[in-house]
Amino acid sequence: MERKIYTSDVLVIGGSGAGVMTAVAALREGASVTLVCKGKVGKTGNAIMLGGTFGVDGKGAKEVCGEADANQDYTPESLFKKMVDCSFGLGDQELQKQFVEEGPYAVKELLDWVKESGATFVFAPSACRWRAGGVAFGNALRYGLEKHPEIGVFEDILVSDLLTSGGAACGALGFDVFSGELYEFRAKAVVMCTGGWQPYELRNTNYDMTGDGIAMALRAGAKAMDMEFLLAIPTIQAPEYARGSIIPFQMTMPNIFPLREKNTDMDGVELVYSKEERYKTNASNSKVKKLLYNCFLGPGMYEKWDKYGNNYYMDYSAYTDDEIREGFKTFYKNQHWWHGKDKYHYIDLQRLAEHIIANGKRLQVGFGNEYSMGGIEIGPDFASSVPGLYAAGEVTGGLFGGFRSGDGLTEMLTHGRRAGVNAAAYAKGADWKEPDNLAEAEAFLMAPLERKEGISPIEAWKKLEQIAEVGFGFIRDGKRLEKAYEEITELRKSMDRLCAAGPREYNLEWINSVLLRNLALCTEAGICSALNRKESRGCHLRVDEPAVKNDEFLFSFEAFLKDGELQYGKKIPEAKYIPLDRNNYPSVLDCIAETILKD
Amino acid sequence: MRVEIERSGGLAVYEVPAFAKTMTIMDILDYIYANLDHSLAYFRHSSCNQAICGRCSVKLDGVQTLACAKEVDPSAECIRLSPANGKVLRDLVVIR
Numbered sequence: 001m002e003r004k005i006y007t008s009d010v011l012v013i014g015g016s017g018a019g020v021m022t023a024v025a026a027l028r029e030g031a032s033v034t035l036v037c038k039g040k041v042g043k044t045g046n047a048i049m050l051g052g053t054f055g056v057d058g059k060g061a062k063e064v065c066g067e068a069d070a071n072q073d074y075t076p077e078s079l080f081k082k083m084v085d086c087s088f089g090l091g092d093q094e095l096q097k098q099f100v101e102e103g104p105y106a107v108k109e110l111l112d113w114v115k116e117s118g119a120t121f122v123f124a125p126s127a128c129r130w131r132a133g134g135v136a137f138g139n140a141l142r143y144g145l146e147k148h149p150e151i152g153v154f155e156d157i158l159v160s161d162l163l164t165s166g167g168a169a170c171g172a173l174g175f176d177v178f179s180g181e182l183y184e185f186r187a188k189a190v191v192m193c194t195g196g197w198q199p200y201e202l203r204n205t206n207y208d209m210t211g212d213g214i215a216m217a218l219r220a221g222a223k224a225m226d227m228e229f230l231l232a233i234p235t236i237q238a239p240e241y242a243r244g245s246i247i248p249f250q251m252t253m254p255n256i257f258p259l260r261e262k263n264t265d266m267d268g269v270e271l272v273y274s275k276e277e278r279y280k281t282n283a284s285n286s287k288v289k290k291l292l293y294n295c296f297l298g299p300g301m302y303e304k305w306d307k308y309g310n311n312y313y314m315d316y317s318a319y320t321d322d323e324i325r326e327g328f329k330t331f332y333k334n335q336h337w338w339h340g341k342d343k344y345h346y347i348d349l350q351r352l353a354e355h356i357i358a359n360g361k362r363l364q365v366g367f368g369n370e371y372s373m374g375g376i377e378i379g380p381d382f383a384s385s386v387p388g389l390y391a392a393g394e395v396t397g398g399l400f401g402g403f404r405s406g407d408g409l410t411e412m413l414t415h416g417r418r419a420g421v422n423a424a425a426y427a428k429g430a431d432w433k434e435p436d437n438l439a440e441a442e443a444f445l446m447a448p449l450e451r452k453e454g455i456s457p458i459e460a461w462k463k464l465e466q467i468a469e470v471g472f473g474f475i476r477d478g479k480r481l482e483k484a485y486e487e488i489t490e491l492r493k494s495m496d497r498l499c500a501a502g503p504r505e506y507n508l509e510w511i512n513s514v515l516l517r518n519l520a521l522c523t524e525a526g527i528c529s530a531l532n533r534k535e536s537r538g539c540h541l542r543v544d545e546p547a548v549k550n551d552e553f554l555f556s557f558e559a560f561l562k563d564g565e566l567q568y569g570k571k572i573p574e575a576k577y578i579p580l581d582r583n584n585y586p587s588v589l590d591c592i593a594e595t596i597l598k599d
Numbered sequence: 600m601r602v603e604i605e606r607s608g609g610l611a612v613y614e615v616p617a618f619a620k621t622m623t624i625m626d627i628l629d630y631i632y633a634n635l636d637h638s639l640a641y642f643r644h645s646s647c648n649q650a651i652c653g654r655c656s657v658k659l660d661g662v663q664t665l666a667c668a669k670e671v672d673p674s675a676e677c678i679r680l681s682p683a684n685g686k687v688l689r690d691l692v693v694i695r
Contacts, residue, residue, distance in 0.1 A: 039645025043652040134651055158644070177644050178688055207646045240620040241670050244648060346650035346668035458633045506640045506692040508632060 001442060003173075003182035008034040008152060009427040010420070011172060011185050013159050013213065014193030016045030017409060018393025020141045021106060021416025022191045022423070023151050029424035034152040034185055035145070036159055036174065038194075038212070042142030045195045046205050046370070046394070047409060048134035051246050051335075051344075054409035055129030060104025065111060069125040074284045076100050079406070082285055084578050085596045087401025088538040088548070090226060090556050093576045094380040095399045099406055099414055106413035110140060117143035120337045124255075127283040129407075133338025137409070157183055159212070160514045161441040162190060162220040162389065165433035169220060169388035173441045177511055180504020182442070186435075188427035189388050191419050192217055193412075196372035196394035199468035199523040202310060204235040204246050204368035208515050213395040215518035217376045218525075218561050222384040225397040225556045225571060226374035227522065228530035229539045231404055232474040233290050235368030237311055239355050242347050247331075248314055248365040252289070256334045259327040261314040263297055264362075271300040271312060278593040288596050291403050294367065294541060295589045298475035302543050310366035310473055317361040324361065328353040367474045371408055373400045373539065374526070377558060377571070382419035388426060392419035397556070401573075402538020405596075447496070448513035454499030457512035463491055464520060472527050477544040481531040488527050492520045525566055529557040532568070536588045548585040600673075602627060604639070605681040606690045611636070618673055624659055624666040624680065628691075640690035641666065656683035657691050 010026040012019050015037025023035045037044055055061070057079040061070035083096040111130070114121050119136040123129075145151065159174035163184070171186040197211025214224050234248035251257040263271040273296045281289055301312055316324055328349040332342050342349050356363050375397040382390045392415035394408055399415075435441075448457070471484025495517050500509035535549040536542050558569040573580065585591035602613045613631050625648060628641045642655045650668035657666045658681040671678060685693035 040652070040654065043647075043654065044645045048647060048651050049649070156644075178692070178694060203648065206652075207648055208644060238620070240626070241623055346665070456637050458637060462633060502638055503689065505689045508640060508643055509637050511644050 001182060001446070003184045005184045005186065006034055006152065006154070007186040008032040009188050010034070010423045011036065011187035011190045012193055013172060013190065014045070014195060014393070014395070015039060015041035015155065016047045016193070016195060016393070017141060017412035018193035018395070018416040018419075020145045021109070021413050022193055022392050022420035024144060024148055025417045025420025026191070026424040027148055027151055029421055031424035031427050033150070034154065034187065036154045036157050036172070036185060038156065038158045038177070040155050041145055041153060042138035044206065046209060047141070047412065048138045049205060049246065050132055050134035050137050050409065051250055053124065053127070053129035053131045054107070054407035055127060056104045056107055056410060057100060058128045061128040064104035065108045067123050067125065067128070070128050071126050071283075074128050078284065081578065082596065083400070083405050086288060086403050086405030088403060088591065089550065089554050089580045090401030090538070090573055092380070092398040093574065093578065097577060098380060098418065099399060099411065102418060103410045103414045106417045107410060109417070110144070110413055113140040113144040113147075122337065127286070133335070136338055154183065158511060158514055159216070160445040162216050163435035163441060164220050164386070164437050165435050167221055167386065168433060169386050170433040170435050173438065173445065175445065175504075178506055180507065184438070186432070188430040188432065189390060189423040191423045192376060192389065192391040192395050193393050193416065194395050196375065197519060197522045198230065198369040198372060199464055199472070199519055199526070200369055201465040201469055202235060202237065202366050202368045203244050204233070204370055210515040210519040211372070211522035212515065212518045213391065214375050215521040217384055217386065217389060217391065218521060218559070220386050220389060221561075222386045222389060223377040223558045223560045224375060224525055225377045225558045226401060227397070227526040227559055228533055228557065229373035229402050230369045230474070230526070231290060231371040231373065231539050232294060232367035232369045234293065234314070234365045236363070237366045238364040239352075242352060244368065245344070245347055246368070246370070247344055247347065247352070248363060250331070251314065252293070257327055257331045259316055259319055259323065261316060262318065264313045264315050265300055265304055266308040266311055266313065267304070268313075269300065271297040273297070278597065279589070281597065285596060287405055288592060291539060291588070291592065294474055294539065295587070295592070298541055299543060302475045305473075309469065311364060312366070313362040314365055315362045316356060319361070321357050324357055325350060325353045371404050373397065373402065373404055381422045382415060383422065383426070388430060390419045390423045390426075392416045401556070402540065445514065448498040448500040449504065449507070449510055451497070451499040452501060454497040455494055457498050457500060457509050457516050460491060460494065460498065461512060461516050461519070464488070464516070464523060467491065468523060472523070472530065474539070474541065476530060476540070476542045478531065478534070478542070481527060485527045485531050488520065488524045492524050495520055521566070525559040528566065528568065529559065532557065538588070541588060546587045548588060548591045550582050550584055554580060554582070600675060601677040602631065603677065603679040604691065605679070606639070607687065621670045621673060624657060624664070624669050624671060625655060627671060628666060640692045642692055656693070657681070658683055
């Protein structure tokens with residue numbers, strides 16, 4: 001079939017932080033570089049949803065990034081220790097060490113772009129974090145990429161599969177979502193920077209975080225790991241027009257929103273967030289509050305899951321109407337650099353305040369998935385088990401293990417910088433290869449278009465969301481997981497009947513057929529790993545198995561494909577720098593209190 | 600609610616069930632695509648749904664707006680959606 005063919009030493013797939021950093025780093029090493037993105041660079045992926053902060057340790061912030069008043073008590077060693085603890089033992093300590101040591105340099109490069117592009121990031125010295133807006137972050141990335149016009153950039157190209165030769169990566173096949181034209185990219189090394197995945201109907205991420213890179217890597221013969229670990233934060237369920245916004249999560253932060261909520265289930269029964277001393281966080285470990293919210297609120301929500309699902313209230317009835325209105329004025333003041341007057345993106349904050357007041361001073365929220373810890377298994381050189389295939393950013397597994405403590409933005413920048421260097425070095429010593437799976441990849445891509453009848457991708461996607469919402473939420477049990485596993489395997493079997501009959505020009509069913517096949521593969525791997533992990537650990541919370549069982553489950557589930565079916569293995573973490581905690585704990589909460597918050 | 604869409608092949612008319620809550624144009628397009636007509640083309644891939652990426656422009660009753668951010672009056676009996684300014688590729692998708 002007719003297609004456009006482009007060639008470069010290094011092919012980068014993805015157009016957010018990891019992709020841009022990888023491309024620039026590889027170019028600096030002398031490689032010719034192509035970057036392909038399914039949307040627009042700097043306007044795709046989850047980074048643009050940023051509403052919080054990202055940071056490094058105090059020494060790095062001061063000595064590398066030039067922040068003179070950075071908190072020097074927040075040492076590289078304490079950041080490293082926090083990452084090991086927060087990963088619940090599953091994080092790769094070599095990757096974590098690299099994150100700590102190289103993070104400041106990657107962040108510095110971005111900060112230079114921020115400065116040059118005229119954007120504003122605000123440094124918080126005590127936590128050593130920069131507060132930023134998603135649009136500003138995306139614009140800085142775009143600026144950084146445009147500073148390097150030698151990089152070939154292809155936007156709105158959806159890559160459907162990797163091309164391989166004798167088991168080694170040698171390019172990728174995709175299509176222009178607008179014209180439907182096929183594109184073949186040939187390269188000596190490929191770096192996957194496509195971000196994470198999330199299978200739920202309540203989205204606080206980009207619309208299609210469908211695990212494309214993970215699924216493509218699996219189909220090419222790589223392994224994925226830690227797919228059961230998904231991180232969820234308070235997200236608006238209603239009002240409908242604001243659904244998916246992460247405003248509620250920000251409202252839990254005293255430095256952004258001054259009112260403190262009481263959490264209740266949908267019947268008004270309080271879901272208690274314990275004020276016990278052992279759960280107290282500080283500026284440098286406050287990220288663990290995300291997991292604490294899951295742990296404290298989850299069991300109570302679960303009791304009424306059949307009736308209310310993923311819904312609860314943040315209740316502000318302890319405050320007057322005016323205090324609520326003023327609260328949102330403060331909210332705005334703390335973020336005014338990145339939003340229009342009294343707005344958070346398009347949401348009018350005073351209107352939201354009035355909605356809360358009229359709704360019994362309650363805001364209806366749920367836990368929306370913001371980050372996936374699992375992904376492509378890589379070594380410290382960011383290489384996967386497929387020769388020539390590298391990965392960077394959220395698409396990878398291994399850095400954060402069971403719970404993400406460090407920042408996703410720092411991760412994508414740091415990973416990208418290192419993966420780009422390594423991929424360029426690999427490309428220097430590699431030969432050009434002819435793909436041996438081109439016909440197969442093309443047939444796989446075109447099949448839904450050519451099928452006259454079959455299953456609608458959007459209808460199948462809705463089913464997948466339902467399966468995940470009911471049986472694979474942030475709070476789980478064996479029975480629901482078992483049912484969800486039966487349903488997802490059945491659904492995935494139906495993927496070879498997806499039908500997207502119609503023109504190739506912006507055919508949403510065709511686009512979604514590619515995305516859905518990826519998402520279904522990731523979801524099956526996630527549910528199966530969750531089912532087999534008969535314990536709770538990090539973001540994997542089971543009401544029927546609440547204990548953290550380090551004597552039985554201190555390993556990562558690996559997933560890989562064999563003859564089209566997912567197979568599973570175990571990866572025992574190496575403790576190269578800090579010994580692993582072998583103690584068992586009655587619950588994730590106890591583990592958090594005894595390890596992460598102990599010092 | 601009667602939703603008229605100026606598609607490449609001519610005007611298409613859909614009956615969308617009355618909704619009590621405020622919906623955005625994107626909610627309505629998603630409903631039509633998922634439940635009434637899988638062939639409808641509107642900008643959806645790699646989109647943020649929160650007026651951040653700024654890529655989902657359409658016209659509501661002749662006025663250009665972002666589909667994900669523009670709310671539709673639930674009491675309206677009929678709305679008309681047409682492509683944003685630019686070269687129309689298919690239905691509501693334009694190349695800009």
